[in-house]
Amino acid sequence: MTQEHFKLENVSFLYEEEAVPALKNVSFTIGRGEFVAVLGHNGSGKSTLAKLLNGLFLPSEGTVLVSEMDTKDPQYTWDIRQRAGMVFQNPDNQIVATVVRDDVAFGMENIGVDPKDMPARIEEALTTVGMMPFLDRAPHLLSGGQKQRVAIAGILAMQPEALVLDEATAMLDPSGRKEVFETVARLNREQGITVVWITHFMEEAVRCGRVMVIHGGEMRLDGTPKEVFSQGELLRSLRLDVPPMARLAEELISRGIDLPAGILSVEDMEREVLARCR
Amino acid sequence: MLNDITLGQYYPADSFAHRLDPRTKILLSIVYIVSIFLVKSLFGYIPVVLYLFLTIKVSTVPMGMMVRSIRPLRILLLFTFVLNLFFGTGERILFQWAFLTIRHEGLMNALHFSLRLIFLVTGTSLLTLTTAPVVLTDGLERLVSPLRVIKFPAHEMAMMMTIALRFIPTLVEEAQKIMKAQTARGADFTSGNLKQRTKAMIPLLVPLFISAFRRAGDLAMAMEARCYHGGEGRTRLHVLKFRKDDAIAGISILVLMAVIILVEQWL
Numbered sequence: 256m257t258q259e260h261f262k263l264e265n266v267s268f269l270y271e272e273e274a275v276p277a278l279k280n281v282s283f284t285i286g287r288g289e290f291v292a293v294l295g296h297n298g299s300g301k302s303t304l305a306k307l308l309n310g311l312f313l314p315s316e317g318t319v320l321v322s323e324m325d326t327k328d329p330q331y332t333w334d335i336r337q338r339a340g341m342v343f344q345n346p347d348n349q350i351v352a353t354v355v356r357d358d359v360a361f362g363m364e365n366i367g368v369d370p371k372d373m374p375a376r377i378e379e380a381l382t383t384v385g386m387m388p389f390l391d392r393a394p395h396l397l398s399g400g401q402k403q404r405v406a407i408a409g410i411l412a413m414q415p416e417a418l419v420l421d422e423a424t425a426m427l428d429p430s431g432r433k434e435v436f437e438t439v440a441r442l443n444r445e446q447g448i449t450v451v452w453i454t455h456f457m458e459e460a461v462r463c464g465r466v467m468v469i470h471g472g473e474m475r476l477d478g479t480p481k482e483v484f485s486q487g488e489l490l491r492s493l494r495l496d497v498p499p500m501a502r503l504a505e506e507l508i509s510r511g512i513d514l515p516a517g518i519l520s521v522e523d524m525e526r527e528v529l530a531r532c533r
Numbered sequence: 534m535l536n537d538i539t540l541g542q543y544y545p546a547d548s549f550a551h552r553l554d555p556r557t558k559i560l561l562s563i564v565y566i567v568s569i570f571l572v573k574s575l576f577g578y579i580p581v582v583l584y585l586f587l588t589i590k591v592s593t594v595p596m597g598m599m600v601r602s603i604r605p606l607r608i609l610l611l612f613t614f615v616l617n618l619f620f621g622t623g624e625r626i627l628f629q630w631a632f633l634t635i636r637h638e639g640l641m642n643a644l645h646f647s648l649r650l651i652f653l654v655t656g657t658s659l660l661t662l663t664t665a666p667v668v669l670t671d672g673l674e675r676l677v678s679p680l681r682v683i684k685f686p687a688h689e690m691a692m693m694m695t696i697a698l699r700f701i702p703t704l705v706e707e708a709q710k711i712m713k714a715q716t717a718r719g720a721d722f723t724s725g726n727l728k729q730r731t732k733a734m735i736p737l738l739v740p741l742f743i744s745a746f747r748r749a750g751d752l753a754m755a756m757e758a759r760c761y762h763g764g765e766g767r768t769r770l771h772v773l774k775f776r777k778d779d780a781i782a783g784i785s786i787l788v789l790m791a792v793i794i795l796v797e798q799w800l
Contacts, residue, residue: 306754311754311757336757336759337760341758345751348747348751348755349751349752351696351752351755351756352695352699353666353667357770357771361759362760363770364768365760365767366760367767367768370771377770395699395702395703406755409759410759
């Protein structure tokens with residue numbers, strides 16, 4: 256077992272029909288059990304990055320290592336995809352079967368799991384995401400958040416070590432977004448699954464352990480949410496929002512109120528303000 | 534209202550017939566079709582009627598649903614009957630008026646072909662009434678899988694059918710959404726003559742096709758991400774197993790065939 260789960264070395268990616276690379280010389284490592292948010296506005300290359308992490312795309316230059324396996328090496332392709340499960344943006348377009356049970360089994364069938372072991376693994380996966388009561392439902396009758404949780408269950412049944420979520424909450428309503436985020440956060444906390452959470456919602460990124468910001472195919476920021484969101488000017492120049500509380504703190508500081516850097520949530524703000532009122 | 538869209542005519546229940554292996558039911562239907570073609574005289578239909586009645590009882594499908602399965606055929610039935618009735622050749626004339634002549638052979642043929650059609654359709658619709666579409670695809674895949682030797686894409690075909698079944702409700706929903714959106718922009722889908730109405734479908738079909746292609750691309754990506762790489766080395770959640778019930782059903786259809794042959798021999 257290695258501590259480095261994903262390791263990218265000078266990775267560039269060029270879509271065949273385009274002149275400008277979608278990713279330029281990106282290098283980073285993600286450790287086992289980390290919860291990383293990848294931020295970027297549309298067309299920044301964050302979706303390309305997601306697909307590089309499990310060998311759906313192969314880098315034009317550089318190497319991508321998943322648990323020390325090179326994604327370019329065809330003998331590791333299925334191993335890597337089984338270990339780094341991926342959830343996509345559109346909940347409708349990633350469910351294959353007509354019944355929830357069969358869809359959760361789909362990945363296991365592909366990797367050749369013994370049919371005798373499948374029912375127990377389906378039950379475990381669906382229980383983990385809280386979808387067990389929907390075992391025999393047709394997926395098109397579920398809400399967006401429920402469909403995404405079924406998609407996550409389908410990956411959990413394959414017993415992955417990492418989850419890559421490519422804007423998995425972008426098409427969901429606020430309650431669906433919360434459902435999915437909480438489920439993934441719990442998997443990270445309780446089962447130590449490495450999570451790469453690609454999003455453009457700041458309020459989600461604030462709650463991850465580490466935030467990367469991609470702009471124009473380049474890695475611009477990489478650090479804890481406090482470090483990243485205290486750079487209000489830079490974020491705005493990358494066409495990203497600053498979380499509301501961080502903005503309020505910025506405004507207050509610029510008007511001469513003494514507040515520490517790195518306020519991100521209402522709770523942080525409450526604590527600091529109360530401390531100054533006493 | 535679209536949410537409960539069901540495909541085919543599956544009648545959900547838990548009967549002897551529903552529990553049979555789909556492969557058994559497909560093979561049973563084939564033997565049944567062959568048996569019907571063995572019938573030469575009207576008496577030969579007596580065992581068929583009895584067998585059909587018994588299987589309907591065993592399947593718990595209501596009689597009304599069985600009758601409904603013939604309804605789409607009524608025009609074809611009428612044609613078959615009328616054409617055979619008046620264009621038979623033979624000596625014995627039963628009825629004659631103006632240019633219409635009904636002969637004995639014509640009447641017999643008319644009855645014969647109509648009954649054959651009715652029994653064919655009711656018998657085979659029992660297959661689709663008692664088997665869910667996905668299970669049916671599953672059974673088909675495994676029945677034709679020996680043909681892989683001659684490069685017949687059995688798994689691919691079944692996978693395509695399953696995905697089609699999965700996406701029909703999604704696409705129907707989408708078509709309705711687009712239709713509403715276009716109606717809101719002044720499109721008219723309901724009035725005008727056939728040509729105008731066909732033309733009005735274009736703003737519905739183009740976006741629908743574009744989105745279907747996008748969905749197909751997304752789905753292919755998602756399937757690959759979940760390690761899909763064709764039928765090779767794939768295991769299945771639902772393992773099909775022949776049981777005692779399948780043997781009983783198999784013997785029953787062979788008995789029917791034997792009885793038909795005997796009846797035809799004697800008469």
